[in-house]
């Protein structure tokens with residue numbers, strides 16, 4: 424591979440739902456530092472995770488995550504292997520004592536999986552399901568049936584497959600646990616409402632390989648369960664997420680992404696950019712007289728995963744194929760729902776969305 428293949432000019436517009444597109448400047452930095460990191464004569468990936476070079480990267484990533492997300496001092500930030508999927512079970516293991524319950528919103532593919540995996544370790548209650556309506560919207564607070572004694576309400580802030588998001592966090596009078604995997608650090612987090620927030624990093628922040636868990640420290644150890652050390656948040660917190668070998672590559676790259684986000688203006692700015700990208704795409708859909716159709720409730724529309732349909736499946740196949748030929752890849756909807764899905768995470772340039780919107784107009788003209 425030549426260095427030219429990393430030039431922005433030869434890269435595609437990548438609308439992948441996860442892993443995500445990353446800023447080219449950061450990929451170039453990683454390339455440049457790969458063989459000899461900061462003069463240590465080897466890559467960071469080959470050095471000890473207890474050596475000074477990695478320690479500096481790890482400590483900075485922790486501090487920058489805290490600063491960018493505005494994490495209060497009484498919350499621990501944990502870098503954990505196993506992705507967001509492991510958290511579906513690890514959260515109740517750590518937060519629920521034997522016999523305790525929590526309520527869950529079943530708002531789509533991920534909310535459903537969080538509930539079914541969590542039920543393998545705890546007695547969890549489904550407070551609402553969108554299944555009968557094809558998971559096309561988020562619920563309002565008065566529709567929720569929260570079980571008495573629930574320790575927390577589990578929400579999926581953005582359903583990556585269905586393309587819906589919680590426009591605002593539900594105003595319930597119990598703490599929430601949030602799976603924020605697909606809109607992680609794309610908008611400010613109201614920490615007063617959450618006991619715990621988690622997300623796989625590969626949608627918005629870094630290459631795949633870990634989840635970040637942010638949890639109120641006073642809750643560590645509260646389940647009273649005798650957990651294996653790798654599953655116990657308290658063990659990782661006491662060791663600054665270095666109890667065992669951490670996912671060094673993910674953390675290294677995430678650290679660069681966090682610095683880039685801080686320099687570019689922080690979460691308010693990234694929320695604004697996301698709204699701008701989403702407005703452009705939904706605008707193209709809504710102004711097409713129903714030729715392109717958004718299948719989800721308008722108030723619940725995701726700013727990260729924009730799903731839409733064309734008049735028939737044959738046209739959808741051709742749309743994906745012709746877009747790919749034109750350098751716009753990974754636009755096929757999830758196999759479980761079909762259609763088109765454009766994922767436009769933090770690092771997605773507005774110009775890529777403009778390219779897609781103009782392709783949409785041309786495609787319609789050619790096929791209407």
Ligand SMILES: *Cc1c(COP(=O)(O)O)cnc(C)c1O
Pocket residue numbers: 441505506507508509533579581582583602603604605623624626633
């Ligand atoms: C992708 C995703 C997950 C699963 O993440 P992994 O890191 O692959 O385990 C969970 N929840 C949501 C909302 C997601 O988008």
